[in-house]
Amino acid sequence: MRVLILGIDGYLGWALAQHLAHRGHEVAGCDNYARRDWVAEVGSQSATPVPRMTERLEAFRQHFGQNLRFHRGTVVDYKFVWNLLRSFRPEAIVHLAEMPSAPYSMIDVDHCVFTHTNNVVGTLNVLYAMHEVCPNAHLVKLGSMGEYGTPNIDIAEGMFEIEYRGRRDRLPFPRQASSWYHQTKVHDSNNISMACRIWGLRSTDVMQGVVYGTRIPAMPEGDDRMLTRFDHDQCFGTAINRFCAQAVTGMALTVYGKGTQQRGFLPLCDSVQCLGIAVEKPPLASEYRVLNQFEEVYSIKDLAEKVRAAATRRGLDVRVAFFENPRAEAASHYYAPDHTKLFELGYVPTRDMDGQIDQMLRDLLPHRGRIAARVHAVAPDIRWDGSRRPSEETS
């Protein structure tokens, strides 16, 4: 299948390109290297060194025997997107070209507006270009489990059937996002759903949990050019990844609040597996399909304990530290999201979090110097109230 990856230079994009090539698909991609710039802007860098794209492409050719067609540009430029679709004629488009950080979007009005423009306008451009150029292609769009928030009822997969005052309907499950970044994902979901309804486009909107890990099976061993990026700063480093980076440098693991917040998680290998399944099993024309993509629900505190235990097994002395939560989010809450559709489509979860964490520690240990050099970018100081003030340790 011809698959176009928007945002191929990112954490998921570069891994997914390898997974799809390994499965025999023809891969093209675009990026404007924005992720490299954003991470630099917040004072950090990827723990794993990220080679220039020309080197990445050369390594890709050597390992997978195909010339990955790469175009430098941004999805916010409509003509760029249009030309991309026109020249590659993709059968599937995986849209990973959004700004993916909640704290980054909360820095100030400029970052809030930038996140909206980059994410919402980018997706609108993709929808219009598909409508004009390749209306039968399948859009696999990366959303977030964070769109749903933490309601006091079970979370359905996108739509739910309800009875209200004696009448029934199948309606979009209510969204209650808690950051501007997550709001842009909600806006995208609404826009994509409408485009499917009025234009007959087909799309899979992936409500993804928090991804962690350094490896996927398709990634060739022993060639660091094929590693994907790995962020550990307060903006782009998500829970487990940040904990592992902290562990290898002997920093305390920074848990926000009491750590009783619960979220869905999945390893990088499962993320690319699921995205691959979505690509290979497209929905029908006009169908707006929502998949809740995660393996298991954990509390943040439990994850920190898991990383601490894994680090201890490797002889690393690490402690878990609790910081006042810079975010506005519920501390204790009901959390029971459905996740059955991907299993029905064939998802086989790895179910080896301890093994994944140990692999991460092994991959990160050689780069502990790079991580330690950016230690100031890890401590949280971006607050949801709009101020910038370091969180205090509470225990």
Added chain:
Amino acid sequence: MRVLILGIDGYLGWALAQHLAHRGHEVAGCDNYARRDWVAEVGSQSATPVPRMTERLEAFRQHFGQNLRFHRGTVVDYKFVWNLLRSFRPEAIVHLAEMPSAPYSMIDVDHCVFTHTNNVVGTLNVLYAMHEVCPNAHLVKLGSMGEYGTPNIDIAEGMFEIEYRGRRDRLPFPRQASSWYHQTKVHDSNNISMACRIWGLRSTDVMQGVVYGTRIPAMPEGDDRMLTRFDHDQCFGTAINRFCAQAVTGMALTVYGKGTQQRGFLPLCDSVQCLGIAVEKPPLASEYRVLNQFEEVYSIKDLAEKVRAAATRRGLDVRVAFFENPRAEAASHYYAPDHTKLFELGYVPTRDMDGQIDQMLRDLLPHRGRIAARVHAVAPDIRWDGSRRPSEETS
């Protein structure tokens, strides 16, 4: 009360300024005259001549005895909004500064993206400026009943209490908008709701029905400078207004589809009455209050018949014509939106649609030449599929 009207040069804005001044409030406003430009862009003009703002302000001073503080600028410019709030220190902000046309937003990707940027970024700027400058002020934001779409259950006012799989929660009522314009209103609602939750702002989000009419009681008789604008083109002319403009020029009344679509409607005098009530009775800090603002539900066909009958009484010979519907919307559907909160707050509906329509015909007859000169802008050719092709008459 010090009330700032964003978009004071528009259909609602200019009328509301008079209503609020009449009730003793101190009014300030801003506009960038975008509505004048958009209507010109689609080849039309207001049926009632719109004087320059300097003339409007002079007339306002004469009739209401106050100098309305006016600033020319756009809410998409954050510094402009910030300075506006800083200098006027409003107690209430009525945000009417959005692009308000569904067909205009559907013209092409440029108009879709413009509508998103103008509306969503404008509202984000207002939220951030309020948070920084006047966090206790009350934001009255114009949304739309179109945010809800036409679900098969009763439509609650913003939030609804539901039971799902044996658990209960109070959640946002699902939104299913059917144009990019309406989607931007949904995005705004989500963003405003979050700002109230995380920053403690207070806001009333007005899900307004379709407004019609030329007059409000506070409008001085006999001074045309005080009339508000009146659009009748396919983009900015909404159902009843467009029918009345067609009636006075002898054009057929253009009903889309079978005309069985149902919507909530209210006269201009009720719209300003309700907005005034919202201003004078603000919600508590942190409260995100949604009001469904309309008087009564009608089908489009019934409204066309009402206008035809009123025109006949004035000796005008008019027919109702059915055109293929350029929009993607349900033809026959359940429609039962709640609208109790405004009544509880003191809204007394005018309940005189026939009188309002007759007044409109009287106000428009002197301007039939101006309307006839722009007759080409009335017939629908902006289609929801992205093409531009005149709708055929079907009966």
